[in-house]
Amino acid sequence: MATLKEEKNKRVKKTDKEKNQMLELFRQMYLIRQFELACGENYTKGNIRGFLHLYIGQEATAVGSISCLEEEDYIITHYRDHGHAIARGLDVNRSMAELFGKKTGLSKGKGGSMHLFDSAKKFMGGHAIVGGQFPVATGLALACQYKKTGGLVVCYFGDGSTNQGTYHETLNLASVWNLPILFILENNKYGMGSAIDRVRAGGEDFYTGADTYDIPAAQVNGMDVLAVKEATEIAVKKVRQTGGPFYLECKTFRFVGHSLADGQKYRKSDEITEWEKQDPLVKFPEWIKSAGIATDKDLEKIKSEVNKTVEKSVEFAETSEEPSKSELDDDIYKK
Amino acid sequence: MREAIKKGLEEALDTDPNVLIMGEDIGAYGGAYAVTDGFLSKFGPERIKDTPISEATFIGTGIGAAAAGLRPVIELMSISFSLVGFDQIVNMAANIRYMSGGQIDVPMVIRAPTGAGVQLAATHSQSFETWLAEVPGIFCVCPSNPKDALGLLRTSIKNNNPVIFAEPALLYGLKGDVPDEYYEIPLGSASISQEGNDISLVSYGAGMKILHETSEILAKENISCEIIDLRSLSPIDYDTIGESVKKTNRLVAVDTARKNGGIMAEVVANVQESFNDWLDGPIVRIGADDVPWPYNKNLEAEAYPSSEKISEKILKTLI
Numbered sequence: 225m226a227t228l229k230e231e232k233n234k235r236v237k238k239t240d241k242e243k244n245q246m247l248e249l250f251r252q253m254y255l256i257r258q259f260e261l262a263c264g265e266n267y268t269k270g271n272i273r274g275f276l277h278l279y280i281g282q283e284a285t286a287v288g289s290i291s292c293l294e295e296e297d298y299i300i301t302h303y304r305d306h307g308h309a310i311a312r313g314l315d316v317n318r319s320m321a322e323l324f325g326k327k328t329g330l331s332k333g334k335g336g337s338m339h340l341f342d343s344a345k346k347f348m349g350g351h352a353i354v355g356g357q358f359p360v361a362t363g364l365a366l367a368c369q370y371k372k373t374g375g376l377v378v379c380y381f382g383d384g385s386t387n388q389g390t391y392h393e394t395l396n397l398a399s400v401w402n403l404p405i406l407f408i409l410e411n412n413k414y415g416m417g418s419a420i421d422r423v424r425a426g427g428e429d430f431y432t433g434a435d436t437y438d439i440p441a442a443q444v445n446g447m448d449v450l451a452v453k454e455a456t457e458i459a460v461k462k463v464r465q466t467g468g469p470f471y472l473e474c475k476t477f478r479f480v481g482h483s484l485a486d487g488q489k490y491r492k493s494d495e496i497t498e499w500e501k502q503d504p505l506v507k508f509p510e511w512i513k514s515a516g517i518a519t520d521k522d523l524e525k526i527k528s529e530v531n532k533t534v535e536k537s538v539e540f541a542e543t544s545e546e547p548s549k550s551e552l553d554d555d556i557y558k559k
Numbered sequence: 560m561r562e563a564i565k566k567g568l569e570e571a572l573d574t575d576p577n578v579l580i581m582g583e584d585i586g587a588y589g590g591a592y593a594v595t596d597g598f599l600s601k602f603g604p605e606r607i608k609d610t611p612i613s614e615a616t617f618i619g620t621g622i623g624a625a626a627a628g629l630r631p632v633i634e635l636m637s638i639s640f641s642l643v644g645f646d647q648i649v650n651m652a653a654n655i656r657y658m659s660g661g662q663i664d665v666p667m668v669i670r671a672p673t674g675a676g677v678q679l680a681a682t683h684s685q686s687f688e689t690w691l692a693e694v695p696g697i698f699c700v701c702p703s704n705p706k707d708a709l710g711l712l713r714t715s716i717k718n719n720n721p722v723i724f725a726e727p728a729l730l731y732g733l734k735g736d737v738p739d740e741y742y743e744i745p746l747g748s749a750s751i752s753q754e755g756n757d758i759s760l761v762s763y764g765a766g767m768k769i770l771h772e773t774s775e776i777l778a779k780e781n782i783s784c785e786i787i788d789l790r791s792l793s794p795i796d797y798d799t800i801g802e803s804v805k806k807t808n809r810l811v812a813v814d815t816a817r818k819n820g821g822i823m824a825e826v827v828a829n830v831q832e833s834f835n836d837w838l839d840g841p842i843v844r845i846g847a848d849d850v851p852w853p854y855n856k857n858l859e860a861e862a863y864p865s866s867e868k869i870s871e872k873i874l875k876t877l878i
Contacts, residue, residue: 298627331660341659348626349659353650359616360651363623363631370579370605370629393616400611555661556695558719 279307281479288452296375303338305350320537326544355388365403384415434471446474563705567712582634618644653696684852686816692792703767710744749796755785763789772866818846
């Protein structure tokens with residue numbers, strides 16, 4: 225897999241289209257970072273309640289992988305879902321409004337941070353029971369296969385979920401039925417406060433385990449958006465060719481706590497500092513500049529637009545109506 | 560009964576290409592209770608899908624398939640096995656529509672044999688339709704005869720929500736008339752299984768046979784029983800129960816599930832709230848003993864409600 229450094233060394237001349245793609249990757253990562261910072265701020269203010277799990281540090285994984293998908297592909301993910309939602313192009317205003325619990329939210333204020341959905345974009349949730357999304361991903365993939373849509377399913381999951389039975393059951397079934405699922409592990413080293421080595425037999429690498437289920441697998445640096453993109457392109461191509469599953473492990477790290485309630489007593493600040501050296505929001509713009517794709521001024525312009533987008537989303541959420549009490553029992557059953 | 564369920568499934572497979580069936584040993588083996596015997600050769604492996612022994616995963620696979628526009632019917636070998644997939648049924652199937660603000664529908668049926676009486680001991684004799692009936696977002700039905708089984712299965716498969724279709728394990732061999740002309744039975748509708756004037760008896764599923772036996776015993780005492788078949792545990796048809804109570808002014812509610820937390824606790828509480836003025840005596844509630852189901856035949860019968868026990872209690876309490 226290529227790394228930023230190798231790409232830089234190649235010094236391949238980029239076309240305008242490729243340059244724009246690179247800038248779009250940056251824009252999305254920066255949007256996620258700013259969105260998450262705004263969420264944190266509004267959590268402190270009490271505008272966002274419940275549990276809030278931020279994606280800060282992991283942006284390259286969602287953005288790099290989702291950039292390789294088509295409209296007919298499904299995405300299903302875990303409760304740390306804001307990054308995937310934004311990378312899939314879910315409306316930022318309606319996403320923020322959902323976190324504020326407003327009527328204008330994606331789920332009319334009924335789902336909250338951990339349960340973002342947009343069926344029109346085939347974004348099938350945010351799921352908050354760890355490992356609960358695996359079986360549903362299998363069913364979405366079965367429907368793709370059964371209806372011959374040509375689509376695939378990307379199922380995101382964290383290292384913590386790999387000790388759930390559904391993980392192993394689903395890898396088995398996806399392989400036995402040859403279902404078009406790309407399993408993307410976001411290995412951020414901690415399941416809440418539990419480091420991998422305290423809860424898992426078999427070491428820190430997970431992708432080798434896919435072999436047990438005859439699923440082809442690879443590992444990639446999840447902090448490097450281009451590496452993730454390239455690996456996902458290969459993986460997606462493989463899934464479309466074979467119709468069957470692929471397993472991609474992204475080594476990544478969250479720079480913040482598990483949720484806003486986390487004092488991070490279970491890890492040392494040195495470890496965070498070390499990983500911050502790989503911050504995709506620092507490394508990638510540096511590379512963009514050194515590769516001659518854009519200047520500081522170009523990047524500032526993107527940042528300024530994104531900042532406005534996020535500010536507007538907070539304003540939209542703040543000024544949106546609360547759901548009316550009469551909506552309490554709407555949406556339980558389909559008529 | 561088995562043939563009626565089979566007919567309902569075959570009809571759905573014949574008429575709707577989005578219907579498929581998944582479960583353990585439903586294909587080559589023909590199903591633990593032989594309901595899907597012959598389906599694999601008739602409909603093929605794409606629609607009759609033998610699954611690994613992974614209840615959580617094949618239930619969830621049904622949810623995902625339903626969310627993407629198919630109409631899966633899931634077969635569990637026992638409703639006790641629903642526990643292995645409970646997270647998928649409750650947290651996923653029932654909640655997804657609400658959590659997504661109505662964006663995602665889950666048109667799926669989960670069929671499962673339920674109840675005691677066949678000496679399968681504690682892990683295979685429970686009646687968890689009573690637990691599932693509590694969960695908003697899913698419907699829950701349990702037929703007591705072949706006619707209702709077919710009518711309810713038709714509506715369950717056509718319904719756009721998850722439906723728990725509990726099949727009393729005792730009744731697979733039950734004979735009964737099934738009309739030739741097409742009919743459906745709406746979810747949420749109880750039926751009057753026998754008209755009477757003096758006492759209303761209500762139960763569902765395997766409990767219905769016991770109510771009819773009870774009625775015969777009481778008839779000898781010149782007591783006329785009206786018998787209500789709940790048919791649907793979620794939602795519950797309080798109109799039908801209420802009309803009956805208005806007529807007889809007495810209610811006896813019987814669960815073949817454990818009494819503690821059984822669905823009749825809910826029925827009784829609601830009738831008391833809404834129809835108290837019409838009652839001329841205390842409501843009698845009878846259920847199975849609150850014990851793990853034993854294997855031994857005599858012990859199992861001791862835990863199970865019987866017409867003798869019920870009629871004795873009625874004569875003591877209400878007459």
